[in-house]
Amino acid sequence: MWAKQIDATADGFSSKQENLLGKTPDLIFLFEVSDAHDQGASVAQLSDIFPDVPIIGCSTGTIIEGDTLSDRGATAMAIGFERTHFRVATQAIGGSWDSQAIGLALGLQLQASDLSAVLVLADGLHMNGSALVSGLAEAVGSKVAISGGLAGDGARFEYTFVHGNRLSQSKLVAAIGFYGPAIRIAHGYASGWEVFGPNRAITRSEDNVLYELDGKPALDLYERYLGEEAAGLPASALFYPLQIWQPDQPDHKVVRTILSVDHDARSMTFAGDVPQAWKARLMRGRLDNLIESATDAAQLAMSALKKVGASLNPSLCVTVSCVGRRLLLGQRAEEEVKGVADVLGEGVAHIGFYSYGEIAPRSDSVLCNLHNQTLTLTLMAEAD
Amino acid sequence: MHKRLVQHLAKVDLGSPGGLDALLGIVDQAYLEHDLERKRSERSSALMAEELEELCEKLHASTATIRLQNLRFQAAQDNMPQALSLFDKDGNLVVCNRRFREMYQLSEGYDPNGKKLLDILTHCVVHGPVLNLENRSLTLQHVAMNVSTGSVLEQVWPDGRIISIARSMIQDGGYLDTTSDVTENRKAIAQIAHMAHHDSLTGLPNRCLYRERLTDAVQHARRGEQCAVLYLDLDRFKAVNDTLGHPIGDALLIEVSARLKANVRDIDTLSRLGGDEFAIILRQLKSRDETHGFAKRVIKNLCMPYVIDGHDVSIGASVGIAIIDAWLNDPDEVMRNADRALYKAKADGRGVFRIAD
Numbered sequence: 081m082w083a084k085q086i087d088a089t090a091d092g093f094s095s096k097q098e099n100l101l102g103k104t105p106d107l108i109f110l111f112e113v114s115d116a117h118d119q120g121a122s123v124a125q126l127s128d129i130f131p132d133v134p135i136i137g138c139s140t141g142t143i144i145e146g147d148t149l150s151d152r153g154a155t156a157m158a159i160g161f162e163r164t165h166f167r168v169a170t171q172a173i174g175g176s177w178d179s180q181a182i183g184l185a186l187g188l189q190l191q192a193s194d195l196s197a198v199l200v201l202a203d204g205l206h207m208n209g210s211a212l213v214s215g216l217a218e219a220v221g222s223k224v225a226i227s228g229g230l231a232g233d234g235a236r237f238e239y240t241f242v243h244g245n246r247l248s249q250s251k252l253v254a255a256i257g258f259y260g261p262a263i264r265i266a267h268g269y270a271s272g273w274e275v276f277g278p279n280r281a282i283t284r285s286e287d288n289v290l291y292e293l294d295g296k297p298a299l300d301l302y303e304r305y306l307g308e309e310a311a312g313l314p315a316s317a318l319f320y321p322l323q324i325w326q327p328d329q330p331d332h333k334v335v336r337t338i339l340s341v342d343h344d345a346r347s348m349t350f351a352g353d354v355p356q357a358w359k360a361r362l363m364r365g366r367l368d369n370l371i372e373s374a375t376d377a378a379q380l381a382m383s384a385l386k387k388v389g390a391s392l393n394p395s396l397c398v399t400v401s402c403v404g405r406r407l408l409l410g411q412r413a414e415e416e417v418k419g420v421a422d423v424l425g426e427g428v429a430h431i432g433f434y435s436y437g438e439i440a441p442r443s444d445s446v447l448c449n450l451h452n453q454t455l456t457l458t459l460m461a462e463a464d
Numbered sequence: 465m466h467k468r469l470v471q472h473l474a475k476v477d478l479g480s481p482g483g484l485d486a487l488l489g490i491v492d493q494a495y496l497e498h499d500l501e502r503k504r505s506e507r508s509s510a511l512m513a514e515e516l517e518e519l520c521e522k523l524h525a526s527t528a529t530i531r532l533q534n535l536r537f538q539a540a541q542d543n544m545p546q547a548l549s550l551f552d553k554d555g556n557l558v559v560c561n562r563r564f565r566e567m568y569q570l571s572e573g574y575d576p577n578g579k580k581l582l583d584i585l586t587h588c589v590v591h592g593p594v595l596n597l598e599n600r601s602l603t604l605q606h607v608a609m610n611v612s613t614g615s616v617l618e619q620v621w622p623d624g625r626i627i628s629i630a631r632s633m634i635q636d637g638g639y640l641d642t643t644s645d646v647t648e649n650r651k652a653i654a655q656i657a658h659m660a661h662h663d664s665l666t667g668l669p670n671r672c673l674y675r676e677r678l679t680d681a682v683q684h685a686r687r688g689e690q691c692a693v694l695y696l697d698l699d700r701f702k703a704v705n706d707t708l709g710h711p712i713g714d715a716l717l718i719e720v721s722a723r724l725k726a727n728v729r730d731i732d733t734l735s736r737l738g739g740d741e742f743a744i745i746l747r748q749l750k751s752r753d754e755t756h757g758f759a760k761r762v763i764k765n766l767c768m769p770y771v772i773d774g775h776d777v778s779i780g781a782s783v784g785i786a787i788i789d790a791w792l793n794d795p796d797e798v799m800r801n802a803d804r805a806l807y808k809a810k811a812d813g814r815g816v817f818r819i820a821d
Contacts (some may be wrong), residue, residue: 277516278515278516278519304511305507305508305511309504319504362508364504364508410497410500411490411497414471
């Protein structure tokens, strides 16, 4: 397996791609800063250069490339496999299909006895990520690791889109399945956020819409904590993610991040379910902790890869980090990306994006879930 | 040099035009973000402290309310006439009231909380004085009561008290025992039952009980037992009442009852049917003739003079006898026979007995 960054200029991807050494990729990952007016331009340019090569990717507010990040442009990674084949499946969001059903449909398209792993990218504004993952996992089985993320739009929360199977549009989910015994995939996951304040009860919610905490509008609580920064809702709510857990399973906590607010209904819509009667607690991030946790995630992923192939070095790392981290870290977001790149070392191609929801199994398990406010890594390599 | 400044310097070319401005821009942004982070941290910490303080106040208020409720609950428990003891799912006592300690006379220094019922009752048996070793079976009966279905046990304690113990299951798997001293209650019930079946003036069985006993006699007569009814009416009683007054009349009836009682056996039933009418059910007679002698003795005894409250009183008695034949199965018919015989005795000049045909 090999992976090489595809050069881009201010005008986009040029046809001159000398660093690929004449190789033709099997697959291209493309992440680009969302721009509704220019949507599809990058795909068109890449398709011109690499006709018939499948492109999968999504929008974001910030792209990750090596040890740097950028709030403009696009980044693309050319990937070639020697002993692994893959299949891309897409599913439009709409009609009467809910997120779980879409996940199930995608999973059924990809399902095969030699399916090893799935990477999924979904529209970030029209998808209940936890339901999507649940549907996918139901179809492909619990032994297939699922990772990926929800397309982002920075602090704007206005428009997200996904590329896959020659489509480039909003309200789309694309998933890629990797097949065969040679592919080796490992994951890392870290949060770095800390809980604070009292435990609260989710007293009114519906799927991923939260209405009340402790019998009072949840939005009131966020506005109180945000003060002047409440004007920046929904993005500013990312400074205070919500940790939630089932009361009788206090060890299985998940973090939820906000997608939108409804000032009239005093409700908040999250990227995943916020079940009624669960417990909740606000979180806040100290910048140093967040940056350190990114390094921890990379180290976890590297250790996990060693477990599935002691002599293997990763060929590619796909990093998906939460927009909430980007907003809180500001300038220092580069430090978390650099921390990851330092752990990966020279020779490992690194691409990624800031998302509205991260999908990855925990390092010690293939049971995957939707995470929020985390940084997740998917390391890929091929065994001999 | 601070590592962040090193990073910032790495991003700009200070030698190029505008390089310094670019560096200042980056550093300025860094300061701004740092200030924002500090403000957020301070604000969230202050709000968290406020929230925790509010919660703390609510907790104190709730604790005070619970304490007050507990005091009220304890007062209510302690003033219950029943002894109450609540055991958890492991059978350990979690709550008992003052009456429980009193009823089992638990010694001052003994704390039953956390102990099993058997241990508490064993303590009672060993230290007395309510229960003792000779009555250990009482404690074992109590301990063995069914929890799941709930049950009621009634015991007579060594001091004569009648104790009722009710057990009911509690949702968490424990159980609640309610122990009541029902001695007075049982006495009252017995008293009411006695009043319902006895004449309040003479204490003799009344018409209701007489009727039950007669029915019983009729059934036994059908199986071969010889039985008879003597229906008795006092002669000249009305005149006593009219001339000396009702109190004297009542006293006379009591004296008559006493004389009649002296004549009947335990197996017989002497009853006052009302006014100056009495009836005697004679059981296990050897022959019909036995009733003749009995009637004569009764008439003779009742004709003896009385001294009531200083007044000499003289009355007589007429008696109708009905033999309860084996083929008779209707107590009313027996009574009608006795009534006819009495009527005949009165018609024949009073002071005599007559036997129904």
